[in-house]
Amino acid sequence: MDKQAAGSQSRASPRQLRRTTIDDIARAAGLAKATVSRALNGRDEVHPTTRERVLQTASELGYVPQAAAHALRTGRSRCLGLLLPSVQWPWLVDVLQGVADAVSDAGYTLLLFSTAKGEQTEREFVAKVLPSRPMDGLLLIVPPGLIPSIRDLAAHGLPVVVVDDRGHPAELPSVSSANHQGALLATRHLLGLGRRRIAVVAGPMDYGCCRDRLSGYREALDEASVAFDPSLVVDANFTMAGGRTAVASLVARDPTIDAVFAMNDLMAIGAMDVLGDRVPTEVSVVGFDDIAAAELTRPQLTTVHQPLYEMGQTAVSLALDAIEGGTTVQQNVMLPTRLVVRDSCGGQQGDQ
Amino acid sequence: MDKQAAGSQSRASPRQLRRTTIDDIARAAGLAKATVSRALNGRDEVHPTTRERVLQTASELGYVPQAAAHALRTGRSRCLGLLLPSVQWPWLVDVLQGVADAVSDAGYTLLLFSTAKGEQTEREFVAKVLPSRPMDGLLLIVPPGLIPSIRDLAAHGLPVVVVDDRGHPAELPSVSSANHQGALLATRHLLGLGRRRIAVVAGPMDYGCCRDRLSGYREALDEASVAFDPSLVVDANFTMAGGRTAVASLVARDPTIDAVFAMNDLMAIGAMDVLGDRVPTEVSVVGFDDIAAAELTRPQLTTVHQPLYEMGQTAVSLALDAIEGGTTVQQNVMLPTRLVVRDSCGGQQGDQ
DNA sequence: CTGTTAGCGCGTTCAG
């Protein structure tokens, strides 16, 4: 009994027409399914004439391979997953766009997972979503905490690429930017302007990027023979509000501060908020990331540019290499940063 | 070379290479695949004891259903697609987060497609990605141009929800915000401040939202018996740069302008750039969207708040209704807007 | 209530 009998619409509703399958095109071309499959995928040798006939009727019938069937049979879905905390972190959108474009260029589909809803979401992701294997590779932009459970999955054969934070022993392929170098440039710039009491508004120190940025700061200080003063470093949480309270308490207890190096732009903006008119004449402020908003503040924010879009692209190509090359090539790519001088430090154009 | 090799230890080690299938758990529990499937999905009546046994051994074996197989068999993938121009439009990230959270809450997976790379990408999406059916429903945030081809797909049974722009005859389910009302509130606010020469920096008029915002502006003018002057309306493209040039040319040819209503925040910020110190004393500026950056400018931008996150959530639930209800319920949801008074208009706190 | 039997659409053995 064939419920396939296309003629009889058992349902009255205007449901979709039956999709054309390789079987349809085989019948139309007077060939076998197998031949059609081969011609379409170019896997085996097929007679040029036959191949042409297949391609012809395939396009006539408007054939499009069915993702689910292909995935079931081959075990690969041509999907890439991206796990991130929240798209509302401004620097993330550029990475995301880079990922999205690269994924699309490669003929893949992007699966987006946000853990904004908290740890519950993370656990579910690791326990349920991941093992259902809806993706061939996974890009990770997450706080350090989640990584261990992910590493297990990587060990089971899922290519994983970590973006932005290689604070963890670099066991996983990763893409980061030159955090140390960026902080070095920023601090040198401040020192070049004559600043000596340079406060640091730090991010959480379990982030590798934060540790690297701090070491860059210290290296610049060393170069200039300025002593490192731990009391000038205050921890915050990457938010504007965090930057505000950090700087407020900082200047309250030490009025000699003449510069602020914030480990991201949001905190730098918060700092400028608190400092008000003292920026840039009395106090210089420099940020990190170069998010779009850095041009919106008055004065415009001098900051360390991270090649976020390119980081996204690179992460994708690393994952694709691992997937298509089959090899889990261990690779840790670091992209350069550069200082973008705007108005929040005073002085004239300089550096680079 | 031999991926089978690991099979030797697959029994002893808890990290089996071969994924456990419904078949494994059937064998382990001494039941048939079908029974296991029923117990797991709760579709048919299963004896409580049996069900318990199945659940038990399933969790012992660490069973997780395989997405591809389920999708092939059922025809549904529990995936929702989101098509958008570029995540770099600031207002979009809030919508995106709302979508991402709601999709995840529903136990679905989010597929993200960006057409930032241009029309080429759009065509490929409609021609290749969509018909491969990797998703059960599609959320659309796009320029008006793409809609027609999408409507065809909707007619073939794919639930589609349009976000933000219902300029097209409302044939598709949609989520929008009260654009007319928002513009009305904004313009009233300006008029209440004594402004009479209110320029409009418009977006492209093929967007329904822009037409609605213009009509709101005009209604407020009518209420106040202020004549509508077409020469005060200038088209721009939703960007900061566009806002700058629009306002520059506007004030050049008409120095009497005492307010600017920009149809989005980016253009409003561009306007403030050009107007400089004249804001807010001589010229008031009001925007639309209430993006995060609206609080970053000095003066802070007074603007019309759109419930972007909620719009994303709502779009998802509309799509889910259509998918799970089976019915293509025609629904057009409009969420309220409100005026957020900050500093860019001068005067005192007022209004709504 | 449960087991048996068929496929979903595709790629990949095997024969010919």
Next chain:
DNA sequence: CTGAACGCGCTAACAG
């Protein structure tokens, strides 16, 4: 070079 089978993992028809 092509065709006929088989099966990926799962659910939906029928029996029993």
